[in-house]
Amino acid sequence: MSRIADDPIENVAGSQPSVAQTTKVEPSANRAAVEMHEFSCPIPIHDHQHIIMGHGGGGTLSAELIEQIFLPRFGNPALYALGDSTVLSLPSSRIAVSTDSFVVRPLFFPGGSIGDLAVNGTVNDLAMSGARPLYLTAGFILEEGLPIDDLVRIVDDMARAARAAGITIVAGDTKVVQRGHGDGCYINTSGIGVVAAGLDLCLDRATVGDVVILSGTIGDHGMAVMSRRDGLEFDAPITSDTACLADLVQTILHACPETHVLRDPTRGGLATSLNEIANASRCGIVIEEQAIPIDSTVRSACDFLGLDPLLVANEGKLVAVVPEGSADAVVTAMRNHPLGSRAALIGRVVADEHNMVVARTSLGGHRIVTMPIGEQLPRIC
Numbered sequence: 060m061s062r063i064a065d066d067p068i069e070n071v072a073g074s075q076p077s078v079a080q081t082t083k084v085e086p087s088a089n090r091a092a093v094e095m096h097e098f099s100c101p102i103p104i105h106d107h108q109h110i111i112m113g114h115g116g117g118g119t120l121s122a123e124l125i126e127q128i129f130l131p132r133f134g135n136p137a138l139y140a141l142g143d144s145t146v147l148s149l150p151s152s153r154i155a156v157s158t159d160s161f162v163v164r165p166l167f168f169p170g171g172s173i174g175d176l177a178v179n180g181t182v183n184d185l186a187m188s189g190a191r192p193l194y195l196t197a198g199f200i201l202e203e204g205l206p207i208d209d210l211v212r213i214v215d216d217m218a219r220a221a222r223a224a225g226i227t228i229v230a231g232d233t234k235v236v237q238r239g240h241g242d243g244c245y246i247n248t249s250g251i252g253v254v255a256a257g258l259d260l261c262l263d264r265a266t267v268g269d270v271v272i273l274s275g276t277i278g279d280h281g282m283a284v285m286s287r288r289d290g291l292e293f294d295a296p297i298t299s300d301t302a303c304l305a306d307l308v309q310t311i312l313h314a315c316p317e318t319h320v321l322r323d324p325t326r327g328g329l330a331t332s333l334n335e336i337a338n339a340s341r342c343g344i345v346i347e348e349q350a351i352p353i354d355s356t357v358r359s360a361c362d363f364l365g366l367d368p369l370l371v372a373n374e375g376k377l378v379a380v381v382p383e384g385s386a387d388a389v390v391t392a393m394r395n396h397p398l399g400s401r402a403a404l405i406g407r408v409v410a411d412e413h414n415m416v417v418a419r420t421s422l423g424g425h426r427i428v429t430m431p432i433g434e435q436l437p438r439i440c
Contacts, residue, residue: 110205115235124233128211132218133197137229145229147194151253155190157181158249164438166209166243168287170279170299174216176374176440177246179301180325182224186305187321187377189260189312190252192224197231197248202241213244224303226250258312262339264319270386271344271406272379274307274399275300277329278357281371281436286360295356302375307398311379314392320380323373325440327431330369332378333406333416334430343411346428348418350405369418370431372439380408 113120130138137145161177182192197217201210221228283299285291304323312318320340324332329351337344353368361368375398381389386404393399416428 108207110201110203110207110210110235112203112235112237115201115233121233128207128214129231132214133221133228133231135227135229137227138231147229147251149193149251149253151255153254153256155185155188155252155254156249157184158247159184160245160247161440162242162245162438163284163440164242165284165287166213168299169283169296171283171301171374172213172216173244173246174213175220176301177248178217178220178224178226179303179374180440181248181250182220182226183304183323183325183374183377185250185252186303186308187260187323188252188254189258189308189321190254191309192226192250192252192305194251195221195226195228195248196250197228197246199231199233200241200245200247201233201235202243203235203238205241205243210244213246217246220303224305260318260321262320262322262336263341265336265340265342265344265380265408266319266382267342267408267410268383269319269380269408270383270404271333271346271408272381272386272389272393273329273351273403273405274304274377274379274393275375275401276352276354276357277324277373277376278353278361278368278371280374281328281439282357282360284439285364285436291360293356293360297354297356297360300373300375302398304375304377304398307377307393307396310392310396310399311381311389314388315381315385317385318379318381318389320378322378324376324378325374326372328368328370328372329378330367330416330428331430333428334414336378336380337411337414337416340408341414343409343414344406344416345409346406346416346418349421350403352401352403366435369428370435372436374440383407 114124115121137147159181161173161180163173163176166173177197178195181195185192279297279300283297286293286297308321320336322332322336333344333346358368361371379389390402390404393402417425418428419425
């Protein structure tokens, strides 16, 4: 968190004493000095139950926000320096860099929060290039009035997700906006990872004859957020699938070093990811609708809301495009991993000058799977 407040906080290596702490007023001091002492004492952060504008002002309140909330949870040598930037050592000449912003509403939902989502989302983007995630930065836009307890819970979730992903948060920033202008909390994260020599995972590498493998059920995240947002209740609870996919990716690459494409179907869902692969690789993709794993409650929720599960966001699933000869090895390896237990071969890459994605339905017919024009479910991540 080289800059986690509005302005640079120089030389804050521990607690920044307030004026009240550093000014000793003797009994003989004049009345003016006493009054200055009384009016210069800021209210400690623990006396605030909500974020106020002063927390983004770069002063003592900002420093206390860092020292009492962020540093105890994200703390590491890179952060403790509290400089304007962080100098890092990278063990490879090939790096992957990604950035993402998170505006999910509500901030907390079944199975996760904006906190772990902000870590997992960027870590997974790095992982789709085969990178081993190393470092993360975090920028917070906090709304005046956000309960401090909510911020603590969000930061705890981020710290827990970072530890699970093996990634270090090395820099950050906070800003505070007026009440009614921020919806609680927005987070931006940027990540850096290292890529092994010779590894080349790109959208345009799908080849006719390749198979398409999905790591598990789709639609879980989007419907979990919607159920909480709209107060919907179903026969069984729907839980977000938010998770770090980096270890699953390494499992896939170990089983098939010749993997051509990896993609995590977040906004726009599986349909968007498949269309992006088809368009970039100038080929077609045919999928078997019945082969796509979908939780029964999620399917019912989508039917109730008139949504296509193929268009609903995911935060803990991936699509792998691999040579046909490696299909069994990849599926087996994925199913032996906790995040791939319901992995399934769902389709094939075919020659098609129109670069279309087509689904074979349960009735034996076909339907064209298109990308959504906009977001079916806004503010989902």
